[in-house]
Amino acid sequence: MKVVKITTFAAALWLLGISGWPVHAEMMHHPGMMMDETGMIMNANPDRLPRDCPQISETVELTIRAGHEHAKKFPGRMFAYDRQEWNVKPCAKINITFINDDHVRHQMMIHGLPGYLYPEGMLHLELFGHGQLKASMIVPSRKKTYLVHCELPQHQEKGMKAQLKVDGGDGDLPSIPGLTDPVRADLYPVDWNRQHIGMVLFSILIGTLAPLLLRLRIGKK
Secondary structure, three states: OOHHHHHHHHHHHHHHHHOOOOOOOOOOEOOEEOOOOOEEEEEOOOOOOOOOOOOOOOEEEEEEEHHHHHHHHOOOOOEEEEEOOOEEOOOOEEEEEEEEOOOEEEEEEEEOOOOOOOOOHHHEEEEOEEEEEEEEEOOOOOOOOEEEEEEOOOOOOOEEEOOOOOOOOOOOOOOOOOOOOOOOOOOOOOOOOHHHHHHHHHHHHHHHHHHHHHHHHHHHH
């Protein structure tokens, strides 16, 4: 009887899957990582104090949005975060809500953190598509500027880069859209010689005359 019940339950789940009904799985927990079919969190730290922090100085709620829509204010960029800079106090606890406004994969990674709390010195939130994740971290007391970016190929280069400053930071990072100059600016030089000018003028002439000639031809018919 138990075998029949289990088989029936499994068949019901299979039917739900093929019929398009969402069957949400709970996040799998591994050392330092949580993951499900929507995304993953690595190295979240909601309660362990850095060695140089006697206590938490403040609790900050940060909502960080990522997507193509936020890059429209930066010419030539494809992806961006809704903000490019955040400032917190030393020893602050940050509760992060990461929202992906696109239907493509995006990440929110913070680098340069102490390795004894954050393996490989990073906090990592990743969404495989539209949705949101929540995670917490506690920053050290050191005055520092941390890199915030998406590590997927070409996402940072296309604008998904920001900075988190603790106690005002120890400077600005390069190539932050709208904040700092790029290390290598995208340049598109044009050699305006007579041939190029002639081609542009000819194209304008053809583009202007072609509709007029077409209207005249249609009018005669």
